[in-house]
Amino acid sequence: MASLSSSAPPAQPRPLSPPKTQVTAQAPAQTPAQIPTSPAANPHRRHRRSMATLRTVAALVLREMSTRYGRTPGGYLWGILEPLAAILFLSLGFSLVIRTPSLGTSFLLFYATGFLPFNLYQTLSGTVARALAYSRPLLRYPAVTWLDAILARFVLNSLTSIVITTLLMTGILAVIDSRTAIDLPPLVEAIALAMILGLGVGCMNAVLMGLFPLWDVAWSIITRPLFLASGVIYIYEDLPPVAQDILWYNPLLHIIGLMRTGFYPTYNADYVSHAYVLLIGMTLTALGLTLMRRYHRVILNR
Secondary structure, three states: OHHHHHHHHOOOOOOOOOOOOOOOOOOOOOOOOOOOOOOOOOOHHHHHHHHHHHHOOOOOOOHHHHHHHHOOOOHHHHHHHHHHHHHHHHHHHHHHHHHHHOOOOOOOHHHHHHHHHHHHHHHHHHHOHHHHOOOOOOOOOOOOHHHHHHHHHHHHHHHHHHHHHHHHHHHHHHHHHOOOOOOOHHHHHHHHHHHHHHHHHHHHHHHHHHHHHHHHHHHHOOOHHHHHHHHOOOHHHOHHHHHHHOOOOOOHHHHHHHHHHOOOOOOOOOOOOOHHHHHHHHHHHHHHHHHHHHHHHHHOOO
């Protein structure tokens, strides 16, 4: 047994086979140009979108300029003559009843400082409220959004009203030969607050008029006494205490009072609250835009 075991050849080791590898299909690596990115993460796409919005708003502004002012004889001249006629009628009518206005000696200046900011608010709130109805045919194109329509009407009518206000006030000061020391910051603040309030009321009315068509008639009835309740033909201090407590909540009364402080250095409108008017305007704007984003398709499909 010992001899047999010693004479047997030694066992050769088995060759090892290469390990089996599992072949898996791997997707080719995406190049940076193929990796999808969201618009918020891509500054170039945001830039292109902002430029497209600016071009769309500019086109809508030019369209409204041509349709609203370019097709009527006189064009922009009527935009100046209408508020001028209202100021002249107010001045002539009240000069026959009272001897002097509540501030100063010029009826033209007093009623202009009340009517022009009120007219700015009234124009903006009305045009913004009807922005979707005005641009409805164009909103069927993907490049035009409901926000473009609102911004176009707001920008155009704001700039137009500011130019008209500047021209009329300059002309009135030149006619009455007044040496009034104009305080510019209150004037700018009053115009800015009137713009914000007009935008907020217009955005809310755009939603309500689109969802409830009868709101247009109801709003015109509700706001009919607004001209008398906003301090256009009087000042806040002329009112009895009960009326002061009620009308203080009218933001237009604050705007007109602030406007008059810029033309009458001796007039201190202590009741004016910038924060109150700004809070109302910004709240209405935010709420109106939020609702418009939610219901703009419903409004356009009616």
